[in-house]
Amino acid sequence: MELFDNHKKLFSTAALFFISLTILVAITPALNNQKNNQPLPGVEPLSEQAIKGKAVYIANGCVGCHTQQVRNVDMDKIWGGRPGMAADYALNKRTDIWRNTATLMGTERTGPDLTNIGSRQPSSDWNLVHLYNPRIVVKESIMPAYPWMFTIKKDPAKGDVIVNVPEEYLEGKEGKVVADKEALYLVAYLQSLKQAKLPDGSTAAEFLYKSVEKEQAGATPKKAVDGALLYATHCQSCHQANGEGLPGAFPSLKGSPIVLDDNAELMVNIIMNGYDARQNYGVMPAVGTNAGLTAEEIAAIMNHEKTSWGNSARQISPEEVQKLIEFVKLNATTK
Structure with missing residues (x-):
């Protein structure tokens, strides 16, 4: 065939085929994706x-x-x-x-x-x-x-x-x-870097391969939630292992009037909703909400803080924490 004998025609045909395939397989789908995949409502572009x-x-x-x-x-x-x-x-x-x-x-x-x-x-x-x-x-x-x-x-x-x-x-x-x-x-x-919320009515994809614990007859009782471990996971990077925080950056929980207060409403509110009203310290995120902590886990963290580093305050039950969570949520929605 003349095509294979004429190197100019051969390379021109190959180049044309390559360019056409690139447009069809790569460029056109990319442009289509760019057109169809829009950011979620409320997402702010980078400053x-x-x-x-x-x-x-x-x-x-x-x-x-x-x-x-x-x-x-x-x-x-x-x-x-x-x-x-x-x-x-x-x-x-x-x-x-x-x-x-x-x-x-x-x-x-x-x-x-x-x-x-x-x-x-x-x-x-x-x-x-x-x-x-x-x-x-x-x-x-x-x-x-x-x-x-x-x-x-x-x-x-x-x-x-x-x-x-x-x-x-x-x-x-x-x-x-x-x-x-x-x-x-x-x-x-x-x-x-914040994960945007889905529009109202939209359902997020489920997380797969969840570990399910099966209860068996004669099985050992479920272990109590480890407040010290939860504190180390969610709180220690700011408030430190000794509970003393960092001066000028993160407040001390050792001797803190909020931690020692028998009325735990403010403490639960801070854990669930965060706190940024302090002039001398950095912003605290809504740890409880962001991490999806249960009332039992929050109670364990609070009791660890209330009984560590020389603190000696009344401990709180998960049931009491659950009531306070519902209360602070109600107050947040009515404000």
């Missing part, structure tokens, strides 16, 4: 600072250890209220014409998933301390520190963001730790 923070996130290789995808398996339930979906990534755009880093879903979880970190940990104080040295707030952390994103100044300027770092982590340096723009941009990006 200018968050966009710069995303670039910092990429430059420092954070995607190598952190994912941004809640899979549809039960073990991922701690990272978000529902499995991820295409709409969660609809606002992601190319970094530029040469680089396609639209999504940072990641493939490895050496560190926790960050899909909903903006809701789980919205405090800029915590995030900045954690970036300066993760061991300050999580003793067992293997995450590298990022001290080059901060400057130690003896006389910080009026607009400087001061990070409350304990003296033992300053390695003999004098002055205050001030967050550079790079750190502030990165924190702005992390705070923007």
Whole structure:
């Protein structure tokens, strides 16, 4: 055949076939997906600072250890209220014409998933301390520190963001730790990572492979909920293992009038709804709501705090906690 004898016709035909196939198989479906997959209602696009923070996130290789995808398996339930979906990534755009880093879903979880970190940990104080040295707030952390994103100044300027770092982590340096723009941009990006709620009437996909405990005749009684373990999981990174928090960043629970108060309404309200009215401390997230804690688990955490570090307060029952949860929910909806 002449086609195979004429190299110009052969390569032109092959190129035309390749281009046509690319348009049909890759480009057209991509454009169609881009048109059909819209972001969920209420999702806010990244701010200018968050966009710069995303670039910092990429430059420092954070995607190598952190994912941004809640899979549809039960073990991922701690990272978000529902499995991820295409709409969660609809606002992601190319970094530029040469680089396609639209999504940072990641493939490895050496560190926790960050899909909903903006809701789980919205405090800029915590995030900045954690970036300066993760061991300050999580003793067992293997995450590298990022001290080059901060400057130690003896006389910080009026607009400087001061990070409350304990003296033992300053390695003999004098002055205050001030967050550079790079750190502030990165924190702005992390705070923007929030899993959007589905529109009213929409049903989220279920988490699969749930572990079901079968009750058997003669089986041993169910173990009591471990308040110390729950505290370590949900509270310790801010309030510390000794309950003393970090001065200027996170309040102490040791001797706290809120913890020692026999009326537990305020304490339950803070756990369920978070708290951001304190001028001297960072914002506390709604730990109980975000983590889906039960009344029994919240009671266990509260009783651990009420009886630890020298505290001696009246313990609370799960039934009492359940009534208070319903009460604070009712108050929140009527305000």
